[in-house]
Amino acid sequence: MIDRRSLLRTGTAAAAGALGAASLSSPAEAAEPASRTGGHPADPDPTAGVTRTLLQEHPSPAAGWEAVQTLVQIPRHKESGRHSHPGIEVGYIIRGDVLMVFDDRPPLRLRTGDPFFIPNGVIHNARNVGTVTTMMLSTYVVDETKPLVTTYP
Template sequence: MKTVTVITLALLGAAACSQVTAQVPGVRRTDLLKHDSVVSGREVVEVRVEVDPGRGVPRHTHPGDEVLYVVEGTLEYMPDGKAPVTLKAGQSIFIPAGTIHAARNPGTVPGAGIATYFVEKGKPLIMPAK
């Protein structure tokens, strides 16, 4: 009974995460890879994120580390308590697990990045910040 409840909650959390991401106008996420890690209880998730000019994602966290490589345009990451970091194509950023941050495209052309997450398995990839 306990296992069924945990699985149901995990699936509902993943569905809510997908719905929240899908509801952000001007932001699209394409899942590229999801694979169990050799580290027990962890998985690697890779996505392509495309952000229209002037659009972005509100403050959120991830249940693990994030590495983002910008493949086109400009993306700005705004971690709570720190100065914003503006990245152009060819640049990367590391965001530690649990860091509250927002992101946006401050440019005039579409921006895109490849984000790789090393996260706790079974948790939603993105959680809105409180």
């Protein structure tokens, strides 16, 4: 698990590196062509260059919860890595094309201008499948006692 306070203070490639410690979810996926996975098959670090920048953080009206907003940038052929959050994520694709892959449901193709919602605890991975660096605005309402992001191999 990643300490939210550390992650939010850094907001740079170092935080993205910690965020992206996870790899593709299965050896079969790793062998698929780049067009299916969003990364290059031989890429040793599919999360390199992913950044999450803290924009704002505020206490929620509900005790024990807080609202956190970030700008997530995912370079071409890269991905966020499999992860979850201790609360909901409400997002918007500012620029780019993403294949949002979930452990428990079909993938969701998102393009510039598309909103998205990820329920509490759902494991997901945002893969840039477009031609530019993807920019996503992500707002979380999360348990303030837990790390913002938990990564999975």
